[in-house]
Amino acid sequence: MIAHINPVPAATIDQAPQASRWLTALGSLKLTLPALVLLALGVAVAYDRQGDGQATWPLVLPLSLLAVNLTAAVAGNRAFRRQVALLVFHLALLAIIVLITLGRLTYLRGAAEVVSGGEFEGLILRDAGPWHSGNLDAVRFGSEGFGIRYAPGLQREGTSNRVTWRDPGGLPRHADIGDQVPLVLHGYRFYTTHNKGFAPVFRWQPERGEPLRGSVHLPAYPLHDYAQEQRWQLPDGSQELWVMLKFTEVLLDPARHGEFRLPERHQLVVRAGDRRAELVPGERLALPGGTLVYEGLRTWMGYAVFYDWTMPWLLAACALAVSALAWHFRVKYFARPWREDA
Amino acid sequence: MELELKLLWGAIVAYVLAGVIAIFAVILKRRPERTVLGLMVVGLLLQTLSLGLRWLRLDHGPFITLFEILSSNVWSLTLIFSLAYWRFQAIRPVAAAVMPVLFILMGWLMLASPDEGHFPPTYRTPWLYIHIGLAKVFLGCVLVALGMAIVILLRPWPAAAERFARLPADQRLDDLAYRFMALGLVFDSLMLISGAIWAQDAWGRYWAWDPLETSSFVTWVLLAFTLHLRITYQTSPRTGSWMIVAVFLLAFVTFFGVPFVSTAPHKGAV
Numbered sequence: 108m109i110a111h112i113n114p115v116p117a118a119t120i121d122q123a124p125q126a127s128r129w130l131t132a133l134g135s136l137k138l139t140l141p142a143l144v145l146l147a148l149g150v151a152v153a154y155d156r157q158g159d160g161q162a163t164w165p166l167v168l169p170l171s172l173l174a175v176n177l178t179a180a181v182a183g184n185r186a187f188r189r190q191v192a193l194l195v196f197h198l199a200l201l202a203i204i205v206l207i208t209l210g211r212l213t214y215l216r217g218a219a220e221v222v223s224g225g226e227f228e229g230l231i232l233r234d235a236g237p238w239h240s241g242n243l244d245a246v247r248f249g250s251e252g253f254g255i256r257y258a259p260g261l262q263r264e265g266t267s268n269r270v271t272w273r274d275p276g277g278l279p280r281h282a283d284i285g286d287q288v289p290l291v292l293h294g295y296r297f298y299t300t301h302n303k304g305f306a307p308v309f310r311w312q313p314e315r316g317e318p319l320r321g322s323v324h325l326p327a328y329p330l331h332d333y334a335q336e337q338r339w340q341l342p343d344g345s346q347e348l349w350v351m352l353k354f355t356e357v358l359l360d361p362a363r364h365g366e367f368r369l370p371e372r373h374q375l376v377v378r379a380g381d382r383r384a385e386l387v388p389g390e391r392l393a394l395p396g397g398t399l400v401y402e403g404l405r406t407w408m409g410y411a412v413f414y415d416w417t418m419p420w421l422l423a424a425c426a427l428a429v430s431a432l433a434w435h436f437r438v439k440y441f442a443r444p445w446r447e448d449a
Numbered sequence: 450m451e452l453e454l455k456l457l458w459g460a461i462v463a464y465v466l467a468g469v470i471a472i473f474a475v476i477l478k479r480r481p482e483r484t485v486l487g488l489m490v491v492g493l494l495l496q497t498l499s500l501g502l503r504w505l506r507l508d509h510g511p512f513i514t515l516f517e518i519l520s521s522n523v524w525s526l527t528l529i530f531s532l533a534y535w536r537f538q539a540i541r542p543v544a545a546a547v548m549p550v551l552f553i554l555m556g557w558l559m560l561a562s563p564d565e566g567h568f569p570p571t572y573r574t575p576w577l578y579i580h581i582g583l584a585k586v587f588l589g590c591v592l593v594a595l596g597m598a599i600v601i602l603l604r605p606w607p608a609a610a611e612r613f614a615r616l617p618a619d620q621r622l623d624d625l626a627y628r629f630m631a632l633g634l635v636f637d638s639l640m641l642i643s644g645a646i647w648a649q650d651a652w653g654r655y656w657a658w659d660p661l662e663t664s665s666f667v668t669w670v671l672l673a674f675t676l677h678l679r680i681t682y683q684t685s686p687r688t689g690s691w692m693i694v695a696v697f698l699l700a701f702v703t704f705f706g707v708p709f710v711s712t713a714p715h716k717g718a719v
Contacts (some may be wrong), residue, residue: 136681154663161656216654260456263569286570287650298653342645352668411653418655429635436631445537445625 127183134179134187145169163211165232167316170204177201186316192435199428206417206424208274215414219297222306223405227297230412246292248272251281253303255367257359266299268408279378295414301376302409303367304328305335305352307375311342311357313397319343322405323350329359335355339390345396352377353385354405377401450506454563456499457520461555464527468548473674475545475612482534489531489575496524512581513566515709519534519558522585522704526551529589530596535553539617540625544578546599547592574645583640588700590633595697604702605687623686626693627679632695634672641669660710664703672696 132138145168152165176402177197179317180187188194217230226249253268266285274280288296306322313319319342325335336351354370374385377392378400383393388403467488473643474481483681500520504510511517533540603609616622644665645655656662675692678684684692 133478136677139677140674143670147670148672150658150663150667154658154660157658197557206669225555258567260567263570265570265573287574289650289653296653300653413649413653420647421655422642422646429638429642432638433635436628436635440628440631445621445628 130179130183135181138176142169142172153175174204192431196428196431199424202424206421210417212236212413215239217412219410220324220407221250222407223250242293248294251279257365261361268299298411300409302327306405306407308402308405310400310402349378451498453502456495460492460496463488471544471548471554475542485607509568516561516563517704523554526592533593536706542616545598546656571651580643580647583636586635587640590629591697591700594626594629594693597622598693601686601690604658619686623689637669660707668699668703671699
């Protein structure tokens with residue numbers, strides 16, 4: 108029997124070694140070195156541009172180049188594949204790059220302020236990746252107030268904030284969050300911050316319709332000790348007021364240990380157009396279209412909000428990378444003693 | 450505080466004596482190695498007492514002020530070098546190159562104010578000890594490698610070659626130096642990871658390109674570059690030594706420069 112063998116086109120014979128050469132070149136350590144230099148430069152540019160929110164893009168080129176270099180090395184370099192620990196280390200690095208990329212596409216960072224006795228009502232600042240699809244609307248929690256201790260020199264010591272929420276079964280839950288301890292709901296992490304202050308609470312009774320409640324978040328205290336004033340729209344948006352908190356007592360003495368607290372006596376200066384009034388809790392102010400009732404003074408807490416579902420996976424990839432690196436060096440160096448007499 | 454400072458002065462005197470004897474031992478081709486090791490151990494014991502008393506008095510470790518950071522690093526670097534000195538007898542003359550580097554830190558320490566600083570709430574976490582401990586081991590590893598690199602770089606001068614003749618050949622020194630660099634990469638990586646975990650807890654983000662984070666990461670990249678360069682081009686001990694010097698300088702700036710010029714909250718001042 109005569110076997111019929113189809114002739115292989117000459118072009119295919121040439122392409123195979125050419126592809127192999129490309130793979131070798133792309134996976135070469137000689138490419139790793141300039142890619143690492145590019146990464147260092149990218150880091151410098153990222154550092155310089157972080158204020159513009161442009162810290163990601165300068166790193167994309169060098170990290171992509173390193174990813175291609177590593178993938179080609181894995182595909183084309185048998186010696187590399189034989190060193191299992193080194194291979195695992197580099198694959199874990201690749202996983203870290205992929206996870207950071209996914210994290211940048213899906214993250215959310217934001218800020219929220221919640222008045223004591225009130226509930227989280229959404230973010231006041233929001234910066235999210237284009238693929239962010241978390242369920243922030245489902246997040247509900249309330250703040251029951253906070254305590255902050257100060258050392259002399261107004262150095263903040265510990266922050267403790269009691270928060271309440273309902274678990275998926277509808278049962279009420281509570282926790283004390285603060286330094287190092289965030290509230291985590293639906294993957295969103297809420298961290299207390301140094302940003303907090305006083306919040307006068309009002310009830311607006313329009314001439315027609317239901318009464319509405321609202322609070323003014325005065326500038327952070329004690330950072331803006333002498334600027335406790337704020338412009339504020341009535342809850343129905345019908346007019347703008349100017350509000351200033353007045354008190355004479357020293358709440359936080361820089362020379363002593365102290366604790367954040369409300370003033371024992373205070374007045375609230377309210378200006379609406381040409382009208383000016385000084386209110387104490389419970390007093391009313393008649394305004395065009397309704398009556399404003401000053402209910403009292405509370406506090407508000409500012410939260411840093413963070414969402415990144417990749418974090419536990421990143422930690423696992425980092426742990427794997429370092430373990431594999433340590434294992435590789437143990438095999439390469441430390442299993443072979445350095446002989447002093449060699 | 451007076452006793453703490455007296456103990457610290459005692460430690461510095463012991464370290465300086467150890468260093469001076471190590472330098473003269475190389476110059477005079479003598480081997481007073483037990484004396485040098487003994488003085489380093491005495492210095493470490495005195496400084497441990499000094500640091501311990503301060504810790505008890507302030508109720509926090511030496512992590513806040515320039516004085517505390519320099520003091521704790523003099524202690525950790527001397528401890529790591531002493532262990533290497535004790536374990537690797539063949540490289541003991543390297544002390545003549547390492548101790549002058551520590552003298553710089555000691556001189557700076559003497560100029561720093563020993564006043565206390567505020568211990569911020571973000572420091573009340575076990576990650577403080579993990580992160581800083583790993584960083585100290587990393588810098589200690591690079592310091593030991595630096596000692597050997599300095600010897601390799603000095604050897605082309607006949608006077609230095611003659612005085613360091615007792616040390617192993619450059620290739621052997623280079624091999625040991627790069628073992629310490631490899632160990633340094635492991636601890637540097639762990640330091641970055643533990644720092645990211647701490648930053649997430651403390652500031653609600655694991656990475657934000659603040660000056661110290663950026664400088665630490667660039668140091669890691671340079672260390673990775675150095676190890677890749679050595680493998681790729683089988684670099685000579687001299688080239689490898691220059692790379693070790695570069696890594697040490699960048700790490701030194703990261704440890705002792707960036708935190709004190711930066712206004713970012715990476716010092717816990719929030």
